[in-house]
Amino acid sequence: MPIFRLQKPFSKRRSGMNKKKLFVGLAIMLFVMTAVYFFDSGSRAGGSTALPESVSYNFHIRPILSDKCFNCHGPDGSHRQAGLRLDLADSAYAPLKETKGAFALVPGKPELSELFRRISSKDTSYVMPTPESHLGTLTDYQIALFKKWIKQGAKYETHWAFTAPKKKSIPLVDDKSWPKNEIDYFVLNKMEEMGLRHNEQADKERLLKRVSMDITGLPPTIAMMDSFMADPSDRALERMVDQLLKMPQYGEKMAVHWMDVARYADSYGYQDDNVRTQWPWRDWVIHAFNNNMPYNKFLTWQIAGDMLPNASKEQVLATAFLRNHKYTEEGGVIPEEYRVQYAIDKTKTFSKGILGVTMECAQCHDHKYDPFSQKDYYSLLAFFNNTKELGYEGSVEVSKPAKNPILTITHSERRKLLTFINEQDTAAMTVSVMGELDTLRKTFLLNRGEYNQPGEAVKPTAIKAVMKFDPAKYTPDRVGLAKWTVDKSNPLTARVFVNLMWQEFFGRGLVKTSGDFGMQGELPSHPELLDWLAVDFMEHGWDMKRLVKKIALSATYQQSAKITKEHLKRDPENVYLSRRSRIRLKAEFVRDLYLSSSGMLVKKIGGPSVKPYQPKGLWEAATSGRGALATYKQDHGDDLYRRGLYTFIKLTVPPPGMAMFDASNRDQCETSRLKTNTPLQALIMMNDPGVMECSRVLAQNLLTERSTVPEKIAKAFKRIICRKITAKESQILESYYREQFELFQQNKLNAKLTLKQGEFPLNNKVDLKQSAALMKVISTIYNMEEAIMKS
Template identity: 30%
Template sequence: MNPAFRTLLPIFSGCVLSGEVIAEDAPISFNESIQPILSENCYHCHGPDSGTREPKKEPLRLDREKFAFQNREDGKPVIVKGDAAASLLVQLIKSKNPDEVMPPVKSHNQLTAEEIVLVEKWVQQGAKYEEHWSFIPPKRAEVPKVAAPQLVNNPIDAFIQEKLSEKALAPGPDEDPRTLVRRAALDLTGLLPDAADVEAFVKNPTKEAYQKYLDKLFATPAYAEHRTRYWLDYSRYADTHGLHFDNVRSIWPYRDYVIRSFASNKPYDAFVREQLAGDMIPASSADTWIATGYVRCNVSTNEGGTIPEEVHANNTRDRAEAFGATFLGLTVGCAACHDHKFDPTAQRDFYSLAAFFNNTAEKAWDENIADTQPVLRVPADDKRAEFDAAIVRRSQAAANYEKRRAAAPVNFKKWLSGGHKPSVVSPTDLQLRLKLDEGKGDVVKNSAPGAKTPDYKADTNPLVWGEQVWLWPSARMEIATNLVMPDQGDFESDESFSASMWINLRMKTSNATTGNGPLLARMGDASMENHRGWDFFIDGDKLVVHIISKWPDQAIRADTPGIPRGEWVHVGFSYDGSAKGEGVKFYVNGQERPTSTPTNTLKPGLTIRNKLPLQLGVRAGGERMRETAYQDVRLYHRKLDAAEFARLPYEDLSAEILAASPDPQKWTARQRFVALDQYFLPSADPEAARFKKEMEAADADIERLGKDGMATLITRERETPATAWVLDRGVYSARKEMVVPATPDFLPLPNQSSNRLELAEWLFKPENPLFARVTVNRIWQEVFGTGLVETPDDFGIMGARPSNEKLLDWLAVEFRESGWNVRHMYELLLTSHAYRQSSQVTPEALAADQGNRLLSRGPRFRMDAEVLRDTALQASGLLATKVGGPPVKSYQPEGLWEAVSMPESNTLHYKQDSGEALYRRSMYSFWKRFAPPPSLETFDATAREVVCSRRARTNTPLQALVSMNDPQFFEAARKLAERAIQNSSQPAERFNYLSETLMARPLAQKEVNQLTKQLEAFSKHYRENAQDAKDVLTTGEAPANPSLDPIEVATWAMMCNQFLNLDETLTK
């Protein structure tokens, strides 16, 4: 065996090639012909993911040009440009030796002769690599000249004709006017056309009349509702939280915001900007804040035993994945656990993207309550103007504050030059300072000057580092972690001492294991000298100090209320050695707090000394505060005064930062946060302080005006710099490195921006290759049934190539240069000949374009679930046209929610609505993620747990059972029958009424004859079975018309039921 073969044989062990016959002299495109082969069969072992790359000794990459041509151990590359015979790749795929051939025999794959020739020719032609098509910014292609210019209504048709000509096909003839009007109405509004509009167009089927009709449809509320229905899938909107209890979530005002946006033809960039970062836009309104509900649409949980940090990591990952799918068309979530196996998305890229969403202000564990903060309570209309004005004031003040914040490094240096500087707290009698900034390991340093013990070691269980980041990555103790400091805190009752620290308490307060107990203690339980000693303690929302000789007769318990949970807070106390409760002072975030002393029985001269060590987060023998994060723990053997406590949270640290590095421009984001944002701006920049007060005043007005309003989840940013951890294998506790917000490195204009607003702006740049393409592809999919890229959420290496790349790029540039005009794009599509042509297919077109990917005929496919239900209600006259408002509950089988819900869930029992609510458009249906509306789910509606860019379109017997037997559909058939009966006394005219209502056309006589026979059969049955007729009339809550003959209504209800189930009714 050739030694080179033997050395590199493992390289290609998983490689399977496929291709097509290429003309002898035709240049072979890497993107079109070679990359699909490599990505499908080779990239798993020889692609972007370093974790699975083979061989381990000398990994080979075939996904990037610079790696594919690197010399191997034998001094030669695997691919020799222009020399197929010398290329090991070609030698292996052509080998006849079963031990050498690639793919290996055991893979049960074998290359055809054509596939081998394809690869060999590519190498011989120079093995030219190309950047993946979707990662190159789109350019407006020149509109081609075509053979049938009379069939070109706009440039779309020219691009389509060009593709059709490659297959010797031509565009189809114009569609019948009736079918076209119905198609347009269904595509733009999700509803049937008005009969008068159909007849008007039939009499005048001109382009001008068609345009006028489209304008009318665009102006209807139904247009905005229909567009919103698609967006709810893209945004994973639902009315419940999703996991565990699946309780109600208060977010429907976000859905109504989407309706308003489409109704006003809001530019798409504004629409996206508001949803990603409406809280950061300088000219905000209530709508821009409501829009940020998009970020909050992820599934959440309150399952017992869940870990807040894990939930937070999952929420952030969901948001990054949703952003990637919806706005980039990439499966970025595949890089959550490792580098993407096919796309160049590194794991670091994914978590840098996730960092944009990792700094939102809501608590990870939302307890499945409807209105988890942050929320906006939207008042009634009579207060709305004042409410919006308050939001504008708030956003303007915030924008002004951000300007001062951006200028802070320069202004800080000016302030320093004026003789000012931050002051440290005197380290006199500082015995213990645990900064807890080590970030790893079990040894923590005591950085107090002249410390008796320079460090302490945690034992039994290790410290948990980095779950949260404040001044630096935090530290937390596990269930059995011990951090014992025997030489610290040995004070007597007549000695003064003080302690302070940053803490972040776990949400629940039920017992010591979830956030109640000692923060710092030199004390044991009752069995250990009856609690003798002292501690600094958390009890519910109270900060407590115990100083005890004997409990409760010789003891002090002092406390102060109002300690928040789930956020960082600086807490401290001082004791003056007086043996009185009045000698204890509390400080929270540097401010003195009122003190109460429910126990004040200690007397001078009584000892509090014991033989126990000082411990962090536990009394000797007690439960640990294992869910509490700590930073900068200090213990002084003296009483600190109020001025010193005021400096401890930020000024003292700022002085340390300045001493270490005098240039603010060189500080890290965390150092700037401490020294500039938290110290300098509030205390030394009067303008910044003024803007902050204006923000607080506006917040108070917003809260006052919205006090009784409807709550909707919104997004707010924390003040801290945004960061994220790269998580090994995606495990929340396996933190590798910290990253800052950044867009994927392989895309143009890598963005080191710091927040969601800057991320949104990056999407709209002309250099962004994905955003416009992905959006127009979804628009195309909504209208034509399949996108130009068949995989709308995967424009990556494994995604489908565009069926018409030049057209896709032309549309993308047109969309951007139109000012992101959504209506303009739908208008382009619906006025094209491609859309207006007949859906009738010829044998030639079927053979060459079976899936209609080339648009050799007009679009025709079964309508989505919501459209089927809505059109049935519309035809029956039952459809309620109210726009917006709370979700509604229509008919569904009994016991469905009970079967899937936890007993504690507030969506355990389904309470059906009545009256108008039964007949609202389907997009207003209450969407319980554990059990979406069953009649809609049967027709492929999703649970909306994740982004759905493309619904499946299945055909099952269950669907027929729904459209024939579901109470909503059968009730619609009954009421439609009443309308048909009242329309005419003649059966033939009634049949035509139904046909024109549902299918926009009159019936042929042959069809009437067939229907008449069926009518006679139904009539005979109900005349002989009157009870059956009564049963028909009592289906659904809509009352039967008492003036009509029940037998006749039942008979025609069955005929209407058949009409509602015709293929022509169910398709557009």
């Protein structure tokens, strides 16, 4: 991490080290690290030397075929060679068209199987994959896997993610004292298979910060810390989890991820990139999470709320989910081109964000790796093709906050029916929502994905490779699609959601590629656990809060983040969960941390998005100079201190402070965020006006209390880091305070200039030089790596 660790200034440490020795030491360390990396990479490429007792097509063979063979012998007919498909058993068992008398696979007989003979050959003119393909040859271990698989009958299986999950019995484990609930048996069983041992439980202080950040996105208050530390019972954590789940901040925390899935933004994204008012839908999402709306209902309303019998305004509002994509307001556009683009965006968001499959390849041609044809793609798009939505509306000179079809919400309706919408203005507001045409618009397969090249006509049908769309059960409209999606027989919906929740808590899903459960996605690290959670989730009414509680109360979740050499050697990415991974807070929650810990956070729920501090000139340099968002008009007062969730998202110029911490750009559906470490992140924490202002205000508030300087530092440390300060940390920070205070006393540093941060009024009743010195100490605490980590 670029955020520096708390330590003595370099000038006060020993500086007599011989420079030559230092460079030699660094060179040796670099050599060792490089050697370890390449050794480990080779080890991973070759895999374990022990072959599994039973070789699985899904978990052992197909990943190799997908990587090495499907480019030429897979689902994509346009690239297929020799008429051979290795993704289908019938084709693989059939006589080869170009090699008379030969078969790619002869079950039970690898020596007669052309596939095995080719992958194991040393002849460069005969071996597969061919050298010119640059796909690389198979390792000895992979060849041995194929040999054993063929000997065992070369049995094909339906792709694991397209088969309905089954709730297998809880596995046996040796260490029966560790598991706290069902999750732990599955995790421990895998650990014991891998020769790993779990970590001890994290200490209560770190555990409380972790669970508070995971459930509410905010650090615990000192009162919560004191209460939790004073509770010696075995149910202390459970009581705290229940308390956190009841807080309205829970809904805000959960909403952040759903905003990424729904590509929520406050502007349209093209040319002038003007303002839009989709934020009432965001308020609804917070409301739905806080009320623990079942996930199947949560999805149904967002997919088809407007088409439900006697649909309420709340149900119609929920469909704004499908209208959050970008819109053009450019002059001279071809309306049909953009209307088709909007339908394509809806299709991608539905397939990736809800079903966890990548369909966009099939917009132009049959999917190369997954069993999705181009016809499948447009049959799915057909569900979204009958909306009243237009590709272009009105004059380019007049930008409206919502596009047709529009939901109008009056002040009276906000007061009486939609009370979760937090807006004091008495004027009516408008939101872009879904609405169906009275007559059916025909949908065509588009040749090469071009809007003006219609081919075969298609009807609305969901992805048959996932689950049959039975006309007797589902109507050919969005209501039918919603029912198909949340049918308990659908193999993807519950799996994808519990995986996303796992990712939120552990930083990585049980399926690492959370938006791709298809052939090219990662295999689940714990397939039986994923399926158990999915079935259990559905059996208990798609209860999201129950799922969150189940994860938080597991021994797996509560482990310490201490890491050993054995951990790094055996499981460097912590796939098998023998420890707690150290996870940095998401961008929004970095902001929430410094606002909340300083006492500056305004806890208003919902309402219009706000514009906090931002470097000057960014918007102006990236816009056309027209419209309400041509210049950045910073907010003032309470609006400066709202949670990161409410920061105004302009698609062409995302908030820079959050962008540096890997926030989503929101221009398309995203199920996971990048994780980077750059020096700019440290520069933000050291220089951002918001962080500096919070440091100042907290320092001045502490100076109004009757306590010693060490006590003030200890309290600030506890509020930010969420644990007691150690003696060494206290000594370093007190020494730094005395050093800085002396510099201010001698006027070598300017206290007034240092304190000139932010708009919150300066407290002139406390000593300004003490304020400035303590402010710098608090800024240092915010810049500890531990401050913005969950664990």
